[in-house]
Amino acid sequence: xxxxxxxxxxxxxxxxxxxxxxxxxxxxxxxxxxxxxxxxxxxxxxxxxxxxxxxxxxxxxxxxxxxxxxxxxxxxxxxxxxxxxxxxxxxxxxxxxxxxxxxxxxxxxxxxxxxxxxxxxxxxxxxxxxxxxxxxxxxxxxxxxxxxxxxxxxxxxxxxxxxxxxxxx
Numbered sequence: 080x081x082x083x084x085x086x087x088x089x090x091x092x093x094x095x096x097x098x099x100x101x102x103x104x105x106x107x108x109x110x111x112x113x114x115x116x117x118x119x120x121x122x123x124x125x126x127x128x129x130x131x132x133x134x135x136x137x138x139x140x141x142x143x144x145x146x147x148x149x150x151x152x153x154x155x156x157x158x159x160x161x162x163x164x165x166x167x168x169x170x171x172x173x174x175x176x177x178x179x180x181x182x183x184x185x186x187x188x189x190x191x192x193x194x195x196x197x198x199x200x201x202x203x204x205x206x207x208x209x210x211x212x213x214x215x216x217x218x219x220x221x222x223x224x225x226x227x228x229x230x231x232x233x234x235x236x237x238x239x240x241x242x243x244x245x246x247x248x
Contacts, residue, residue: 104130104229107126107129107130110122110126111123111126111127111222111225114126114218115218115219115222118211118215120191120211120214120215120217120218121191121192121195121214123218123221123222124188124191124192124214124217124218124221125192126225127188127218127221127222127224127225128154128185128188128221130225130228130229131181131221131224131225131228132154132157134228134229134231134232135157135158135161135181135228135232136148136150136152136157137232138161138164138165138232138235139157139160139161139164141235141236142164143160143164146160148160154185155182155185158178158181158182158185161178162178162179162182165178169231170227170231172223172224172227177224177227177228177231180224180227181224181228184217184220184221184224187213187216187217187220188217188221190213190217191210191213191214191217194210194213195210195214
């Protein structure tokens, strides 16, 4: 552990793993808010994927420490393993469960991240305004999913902690 002065937050922190994670997430959500307001939807989508992947990865390794998942595991594989381990116990998000919603967003995220300038040779790209509207929608949905996955993850940790305490009693 080491100490840092975090000028942005105006205090000195004794940095632990949880403190570092807290500061990272605080910065991520600040950037999501500012980037959304500024119309920087690619940044929002990218940060949302980082948050969602991190929370899913944490759950997967917490439930199955022997999992071969690592920080380089593709998003699609993480989602698949998460859904398998959660055994259908994911909350609703819109018209589907949270796992399906995240997977659907992953597909849209890929279309947005790779679609601004990329098209088949000789084929036009989407009109810029249409594409930016699509990117904005992906950013808004990504932020909602990042919040939902984070909240779900927090509840899972609380439930796991309660079970550990009960088993020691």
